[in-house]
Amino acid sequence: MIELLALALMRAQVAAAFGVVLVLLLRLPLRRLFGPRLAYWLWAIAPAAAIASLFPSLSESLEIGATASPLAPDAALKVVAVWLAGAGVFAGFVAWRERAFRRLVERGEAGPAVMGALWPRLVLPADFEDRFSARERELILLHERTHIRRGDPMANLIVAGCRVLGWFNPMVHLGAAFLRIDQELACDASVLALRTGIRSDYARALLKVSMVGSSSPLACGWGTHPLILRVGFVGRTEPSRRREIVGFLAVTVFTLATVVGVWMLAPRGFDQHAFAPDALYAARPGLN
Known part of the structure; x- marks a missing residue:
């Protein structure tokens, strides 16, 4: 019904x-x-x-x-029709942003990031080797591979689906924004737990990134979230087991x-x- x-x-x-x-x-x-x-x-x-x-x-x-x-059948039908129309428009917006990001990838102007949910792959900018030292490149690649190992690209796809279904719900979009921040902090913490003595190099690599706005709702971008907050957490000790x-x-x-x-x-x-x-x-x- x-x-x-x-x-x-x-x-x-x-x-x-x-x-x-x-x-x-x-x-x-x-x-x-x-x-x-x-x-x-x-x-x-x-x-x-x-x-x-x-x-x-x-x-x-x-x-x-x-x-x-x-609701009266006519009113219920209108509610569902508006919801489906809005969901279609928002899905198109997500697809447009993903396509725009992929165009940047093809020109070497996006990344470091992980692109793709079902078959994730690393995306690196054309100036990756010039901008970062060998040590920093190693840590960035470790960070992005950690995203893949944790299943974060699939999580981003699920979040995008929730935003499509709840396109009219401002709390869903607000939650998605804060979730992406927590996702990056969690990935940073996972990387720092894998290696010792990397915190200073890791913080320098974060501060070198200037790719804000060149990511997509589905990608895991190295520098697309509040860098000051992330750098501040680099110096904190991990909780005990x-x-x-x-x-x-x-x-x-x-x-x-x-x-x-x-x-x-x-x-x-x-x-x-x-x-x-x-x-x-x-x-x-x-x-x-």
Whole structure:
């Protein structure tokens, strides 16, 4: 039913916005306590909340509370049509930005970055060897390969899909922007955990990059995010293994608590039985 689709759309967007707000409140204290890698994983809360909203809530399972009034079929059809049209336009915008980035790649004017989600590959600018020393080139390549190993290109594709589906939801776009920052900080932390004695060279390589604006929503760019923030984190020590385990458990608990919270707090939808043929006939007097 078109009414059910419109209801699911609205519930998922409200739940996603709730998840984004929750992550924005938790990411900074969790980053200070457990490091940027676990703060990045905290973003799993937002899609988990949206998915949880699609299942019957507690009030619906127990059939408590008043049912919502469904949109009229014509109104529901218009809502879905506008949503699909907007999603198509935004998907075209993402594809246009990706194509523009690939043109820069062909001219050697983009990178260092990782391009492609399903088959990721390294992208290097034409002046890569002239701009960076051998040590810096090694660290940059290690950073980009770490993106691939962590699955960040696929994560960017999923985030782009969420932005297409929630093109009218400002919290989804805000969350995507902060997620990319946390993604780079997490990748930096992963690289610094692999090697010792590289922090000063790593910071110098970051400060040499000037490619802001030449990335795409799908690419993992070396210098497309706040460099001052990233350089500041280069000098910080990594949390202990015990603290990382505690942080992993905390992120898991927060995610599960969000799913349960959405399930418990989601209001009851409209009565689906009202759309059954028997119910429609029963509503007409004189029909047996």
